[in-house]
Amino acid sequence: MMQKKNRAFLKWAGGKYSLVEHIAAKLPQANKxxxxxxxxxxxxxxxxxxxYLLNDINPDLINLYxxxxxxxxxxxxxxRQFFTSGKNKEAIYYELREEFNTTTDDYYRAVLFLYLNRHGYNGLCRYSLAGRFNVPFGRYKKPYFPEEEMLVFAEKSQHATFTCLPFxxxxxxxxxxxxxxxxxxxAPLSKTAAFTSYAARxxxxxxxxxxxxxxxxxxxxxxIPVLISNHDLPLxxxxxxxADFDMLSVKRSISQNGALRKPAAEILAYFPPNESAPGKPARSRKKAKTVAANATHITLP
Known part of the structure; x- marks a missing residue:
């Protein structure tokens, strides 16, 4: 049975808080x-x-962690000093966003990243092609300061290594x-829904x-077993x-128009480990490599 659920201290597009029971149920036991x-x-x-080995291509995220x-x-x-009514003003937000985009101080940038995350529009994390954070002001009455969630994260992170590398x-x-x-x-549900700018790339x-x-x-x-979340699409x-498929229906909250936030079909794809790898006879090793090689020659539908 899962213990009390812990919320992330950051607002995040596509966050998995509502799905962690389903995901955890599909994850096998492992040492990491x-x-x-x-x-x-x-x-x-x-x-x-x-x-845990926790990676993200966003250097601001990993720096904060x-x-x-x-x-x-x-x-x-x-x-906490940034979560005051005086700093929850549009002009101040844009001043601090500019400081974030120009500072070379990693510590100050980390603190501002949290401020921008909680005060920016819809919890988005978006950058221009030049790598500048460009999310507009969120106009929240009183942004929540996630102290308890940060403490839980900090304690659990003592068992984690954070990296900022290509996947x-x-x-x-x-x-x-x-x-x-x-x-x-x-994968985008449509060509116009290609929201992939979590990092500059x-x-x-x-x-x-x-x-x-x-x-x-x-x-x-x-x-090595692998579990992947994605939209449930022909692609x-x-x-x-x-892989073994589990289908889920998830309420998405990215759309600016609340009326358009319809449930999106998601898929959990589980690739079970080949138990004979890697210490298997040469013949079966060759067969497994053929399976993997074929997987790289997938054509778009």
Whole structure:
């Protein structure tokens, strides 16, 4: 039975708080959980592994996590100073956003990142092509200061290592006995819904294909189980062919128009580990490699 659910201290598009029971139920026992796309960390916060390797391509996110892990009292104390009625004003928000975009002080940038996350529109994390944070003011009456959630995160993060690497490199760090959970930027439901700017770089079809190929290879050749969340689409079902599928319906809250926030079908694709990998006879090893190789030659429907 899952213990009391822990909320992430950041607001995050596509956060998994509402789905952690389903995700945790699909994750097998392991000595380490690896998340190449950790985001706000809801799965990390609501699972019980001995160790974690938590990665994200967003350097601001990982910078904040590392500082909160190392000096939680200081970060919480200093961040609290920004959660006042005087700083919840549009002009002040844009002044602080500009300071965030120009400062070279990692600590100050981390504190401002939390401020922007809680005061910006809809909890979005979005950057221009030049790498400048560009989310507009959120106009909230009184933004919540997540002190308790930050303390829980800081305590649990003592068992975690945070990295800011391409997801391919994170897969290469996985070992037999680990499990990988992937929550990538989702394949778009339509061409106009391609919201992939969580970091300055986008996550397009090539990346979706590469992730699927790595998942196939990790499970078939290396004996490492992989679980992936994504939209339930013909594309993702083709990409994850051979995996075990669970279907979910999730209320999304990205749309600016509340009336358009309709449930979106999601899929959980589980790639079970090939139990004979990696210490298997040469013949079966060759067969497993063929399976993985085929997974890299997926064509778009």
């Amino acid at each position: 959980l690896i998340e190449p796309f950790v985001g706000a960390g809801s799965v990390f916060l609501n699972t019980q592994y001995k160790r 590392n500082l909160l892990k190392a000096q939680p009292d200081a970060v919480i104390h200093d961040a 391919e490199k994170v897969f290469s760090r996985a070992r037999r006995g680990n499990v990988i959970y992937c929550d990538p930027p989702y 986008s996550f397009g079809n090539d990346a979706q294909h590469k992730l699927a190929a790595l998942a196939h290879r990790a499970s078939a050749v290396r004996g 993702t079902r083709e990409l994850y062919k051979g």
